[in-house]
Amino acid sequence: xxxxxxxxxxxxxxxxxxxxxxxxxxxxxxxxxxxxxxxxxxxxxxxxxxxxxxxxxxxxxxxxxxxxxxxxxxxxxxxxxxxxxxxxxxxxxxxxxxxxxxxxxxxxxxxxxxxxxxxxxxxxxxxxxxxxxxxxxxxxxxxxxxxxxxxxxxxxxxxxxxxxxxxxxxxxxxxxxxxxxxxxxxxxxxxxxxxxxxxxxxxxxxxxxxxxxxxxxxxxxxxxxxxxxx
Amino acid sequence: xxxxxxxxxxxxxxxxxxxxxxxxxxxxxxxxxxxxxxxxxxxxxxxxxxxxxxxxxxxxxxxxxxxxxxxxxxxxxxxxxxxxxxxxxxxxxxxxxxxxxxxxxxxxxxxxxxxxxxxxxxxxxxxxxxxxxxxxxxxxxxxxxxxxxxxxxxxxxxxxxxxxxxxxxxxxxxxxxxxxxxxxxxxxxxxxxxxxxxxxxxxxxxxxxxxxxxxxxxxxxxxxxxxxxx
Numbered sequence: 001x002x003x004x005x006x007x008x009x010x011x012x013x014x015x016x017x018x019x020x021x022x023x024x025x026x027x028x029x030x031x032x033x034x035x036x037x038x039x040x041x042x043x044x045x046x047x048x049x050x051x052x053x054x055x056x057x058x059x060x061x062x063x064x065x066x067x068x069x070x071x072x073x074x075x076x077x078x079x080x081x082x083x084x085x086x087x088x089x090x091x092x093x094x095x096x097x098x099x100x101x102x103x104x105x106x107x108x109x110x111x112x113x114x115x116x117x118x119x120x121x122x123x124x125x126x127x128x129x130x131x132x133x134x135x136x137x138x139x140x141x142x143x144x145x146x147x148x149x150x151x152x153x154x155x156x157x158x159x160x161x162x163x164x165x166x167x168x169x170x171x172x173x174x175x176x177x178x179x180x181x182x183x184x185x186x187x188x189x190x191x192x193x194x195x196x197x198x199x200x201x202x203x204x205x206x207x208x209x210x211x212x213x214x215x216x217x218x219x220x221x222x223x224x225x226x227x228x229x230x
Numbered sequence: 231x232x233x234x235x236x237x238x239x240x241x242x243x244x245x246x247x248x249x250x251x252x253x254x255x256x257x258x259x260x261x262x263x264x265x266x267x268x269x270x271x272x273x274x275x276x277x278x279x280x281x282x283x284x285x286x287x288x289x290x291x292x293x294x295x296x297x298x299x300x301x302x303x304x305x306x307x308x309x310x311x312x313x314x315x316x317x318x319x320x321x322x323x324x325x326x327x328x329x330x331x332x333x334x335x336x337x338x339x340x341x342x343x344x345x346x347x348x349x350x351x352x353x354x355x356x357x358x359x360x361x362x363x364x365x366x367x368x369x370x371x372x373x374x375x376x377x378x379x380x381x382x383x384x385x386x387x388x389x390x391x392x393x394x395x396x397x398x399x400x401x402x403x404x405x406x407x408x409x410x411x412x413x414x415x416x417x418x419x420x421x422x423x424x425x426x427x428x429x430x431x432x433x434x435x436x437x438x439x440x441x442x443x444x445x446x447x448x449x450x451x452x453x454x455x456x457x458x459x460x
Contacts (some may be wrong), residue, residue: 059298061293061294064292065341067289068346099341099342099344100337100341102381103377103378104334104341107334108293111298111328112298112329115298134382134383135380135382140377140380140381146376147333147374147377148333151332151333151365151373152329153329156364
């Protein structure tokens with residue numbers, strides 16, 4: 001069975017790839033969108049992960065959302081926050097939110113899916129840790145699935161019933177790590193940090209690093225990647 | 231009032247810009263998406279039109295959908311059809327259909343709109359002449375508008391109520407031309423042809439040229455652009 005998977009090379013999308021394989025999607029078409037991130041370590045991780053999971057095709061597509069500005073992840077003038085509490089992260093939409101990112105990513109995945117004849121799209125969004133992001137909520141994903149079936153030749157002609165899979169949606173970071181470990185994910189290949197050192201070491205203190213480290217701790221596994229700070 | 235407009239530089243999007251201005255959207259943020267078209271004449275036309283209508287900002291964003299393949303407009307291995315009858319054009323989804331194109335374009339427009347604080351997005355899709363395209367239908371546009379309000383920080387926080395405007399949706403090509411002429415559109419700036427000659431002259435016989443020429447004829451105006459064949 002064919003599926004398109006949005007693969008950033010982070011912990012979440014890598015676990016999602018393992019879940020898709022485990023559910024019988026043996027032909028994975030990976031899509032890594034380079035939306036103008038500050039660093040290229042994510043792309044290198046995506047490539048490693050794609051190879052490790054034997055994707056049948058891997059497209060790297062550049063869409064420079066940093067042209068629009070408006071996010072700490074794509075705009076060098078906005079600082080990435082460090083050392084925030086878990087409550088602070090959960091409460092409002094963070095500055096690391098990239099405007100309409102998941103809408104853009106899913107629409108590109110949809111174009112790819114239609115071209116390769118896949119009805120299934122996997123993405124590693126998560127509602128628990130990223131409750132502040134509007135485009136990580138179930139209502140958003142349902143609305144996109146509805147749109148997908150109206151937007152495509154395959155959907156309209158009834159050839160394919162498009163389905164959006166977000167298997168991590170209701171999992172905590174610890175549950176994600178446990179699931180991945182059970183499925184044989186090698187997390188040393190992944191990259192999570194928003195703000196790595198110039199040589200690619202994870203900072204350990206940005207929101208993303210904190211959530212990851214806490215997830216490993218709670219799951220009772222050791223995180224195999226190196227951090228610049230403990 | 232601010233609005234984002236998807237501006238290809240064709241007859242439809244140019245007329246749409248004129249309508250948006252006429253409706254009081256004096257601050258137009260133009261977005262021209264280069265999705266891997268076969269030629270650059272469209273981009274040059276978009277730039278001319280943006281200048282003519284005094285857009286406050288014009289972003290040209292490259293998103294190479296031709297990486298995925300699957301359309302005569304982006305894939306050099308698929309021929310652009312010539313000299314088809316109007317019935318043939320209306321009946322099935324043409325090979326010039328680009329998979330999920332309008333979904334991709336609207337999601338990029340949404341990212342732009344959220345960044346600049348615009349609640350309104352204009353696009354020149356048309357239901358009459360392009361009935362074969364799934365993503366030119368009213369149901370698709372309604373579904374996207376619903377998605378837009380779930381996808382964005384502005385929508386979720388209730389700051390902006392996102393609205394998709396497709397003022398040409400139910401117009402015939404002749405009505406579009408008449409509307410544009412009334413609003414002072416200079417159609418000599420626009421480019422429509424799918425398959426121009428190397429020096430940028432319109433072929434006159436592809437689906438897009440045929441619809442355009444027929445529209446001008448029916449509207450009773452002379453088309454100011456040059457054609458390679460009569």
